[in-house]
Amino acid sequence: MGRGRAPCCEKVGLNRGSWTPEEDIRLITHIRKHGHGNWRALPKQAGLLRCGKSCRLRWINYLRPDIKRGNFSKEEENTIIKLHGLLGNKWAKIASCLPGRTDNEIKNVWNTHLKKRLNNNHQDPSLSTTPSSSSSEAAPTLSIESKCSAEHAEDAESLSAGRIEIPLEEPNLGLWDLLDDASLDTIANAPSNAELWSDVVDITTAEDSQWLAILEEELGLMDGSGGGGGGSGGVTEEEVGEAVRGYVHRIPSSPSPLHFCSLPVSKFAS
DNA sequence: AATGGAGGCAACCGCTGTTTC
DNA sequence: GGAAACAGCGGTTGCCTCCAT
Secondary structure, eight states: OOOOOOOSSOOTTOOOSSOOHHHHHHHHHHHHHHOOSOTTTHHHHHTOSSOHHHHHHHIIIIIOTTOOOSOOOHHHHHHHHHHHHHHSSOHHHHHHTSTTOOHHHHHHHIIIIIHHHHHHTTTOTTTOOOSOTTOTTSOOSSOHHHHTSHHHHHHOHHHHHTTOOOOOSSTTOOHHHHHHHSOHHHHHTOHHHHTTOOSEEEOOHHHHHHHHHHHHHHHTOOOSTTOSOSOOTTOOHHHHHHHHHHHHHEEESSSSEEEEOOOOGGGGOO
């Protein structure tokens, strides 16, 4: 509260703006290997000229393996509308009820699509669950804890009228919490968590390690102590490029289950 | 085909809440 | 108990793409 905080990082000499594919891969590789215990220290450890905040944001909103890309379904949009009616602009809370969606993404969708739609359809009672339909920014009247409890969800007419399916047993433990608290290895070793992910494809561990090796070599991440990595013997330049390109589309979160994560291919065009 | 405007999205900024010393 | 450090959240902005003219 009002304690003048030191800036999260030295702002001089740090990259800003859009992330490059190389930065993305550095970040992914580092988190994959070491997790993200300390965001502040991560950029230095990963060799990134970014502040920890920026790395965290990039990972949370874009690079995380369980991100669900693509358009929001009708059900997801309805869920957002209804939850926003209850929670207000608590994007993180809303996001915790929509596995695979980020608070930033939901916020963007709300501001660009749903708010307008609600304005247009404000007469439609099925979409106006907010107690203050005239001002969507009004503070909610229910407590956060109660909003995500099964008890209140069942009681709330606005929710029961819809088809919101939210894991309610542990309102404060969402998918995000799982990911934040557990190391990637822990996640990888928890088969049940894999069920949370959709659009999962399998590749072999050999492939997994192969492209990782390629990436490391490509980016000069090999420190030598790792045994010099399988080297690119027999791997053509084209194949390396394809591996790097493919990596971003199927970011491995574990040795077995992989999740699609779409990074604009155009970024690799150059 | 070129240009301007609108919309969408990724990223940054500043504040708050929590944890640690 | 207080201060500092850190992570997280929400608001805002700027850039890029698409579409209409």
